Amino acid sequence: MNSFDLTGKTAMVTGSARGLGQGIATALAAAGADIAAVSYSSSEQTLQSVRSYGRQGVDIVADLSDHSKLQETFDQALQLTGHIDILVNNAGIIRRTPVKDHSEKDWFDVIDINLSTVYLLSQIAGRHMLERGSGKIINICSMLSYQGGMFVPGYTASKHGVAGLTKAFANEWAGSGVQVNGIAPGYIETDNTAPIRQDPERTKSITERIPAGRWGKPEDIGGPAVFLSSSASDYVNGHVLCVDGGWMSR
């Protein structure tokens, strides 16, 4: 299946230190890609898996919500091989408080990294990709790109926004060899969902509503990420792929 092969490609994966970013970076390396891993903390553990597949990687520690440093961070990633073929916009946070108490700080902290960084970093990476006539951008969305959720208004707004950006960018760049798509994960076992999993009743009710009968693991996002990073998906544009054990079909 050569069309899924990522040999010779370099992927910049944000939020790669743990969770989904770690699962995605590992899967892309297994498919042949070198990895520029960018996170708030070190991605060394992720890069150990990357190297176990014979791929090279660079560990970039950066606060991606500092928008003034995004070009510098992208240029650092570029130094690994001289090209970035794939950008995975995965870094994100969530703040849980009821709407009436949701502070301005919580709102802007979430919007800054989950939405504005996706916009600005995609613009920077896109200029590089458009010049080369090829590239893949994958935005990590959410079921809350479609649903409202409870107690997470900033997160919901950010993820609806990311789904919108995915289509807006795809419409402009599809004809220039750059595919922009999204993945909407369901409930995945990561630090992001740890507080929910501490509540046994909530965990049970969520699990019962998932047709697959289980929560996802970071590696469940790996295969779809490889597909959307590879030439196998060259005619897929502006699509947000739900990887949710069937949650959105129910």
Ligand SMILES: NC(=O)c1ccc[n+]([C@@H]2O[C@H](COP(=O)([O-])OP(=O)(O)OC[C@H]3O[C@@H](n4cnc5c(N)ncnc54)[C@H](O)[C@@H]3O)[C@@H](O)[C@H]2O)c1
């Ligand atoms: N876990 C789920 O069930 C789930 C479901 C849907 C969508 N998502 C999305 O998947 C993405 C990853 O989530 P996760 O569950 O792996 O979360 P996580 O908290 O386990 O990991 C988040 C990663 O993002 C990085 N990060 C956060 N803020 C950053 C910043 N300002 N600068 C640089 N790096 C930063 C962290 O260092 C960490 O590596 C997020 O966008 C999240 O919204 C997760």
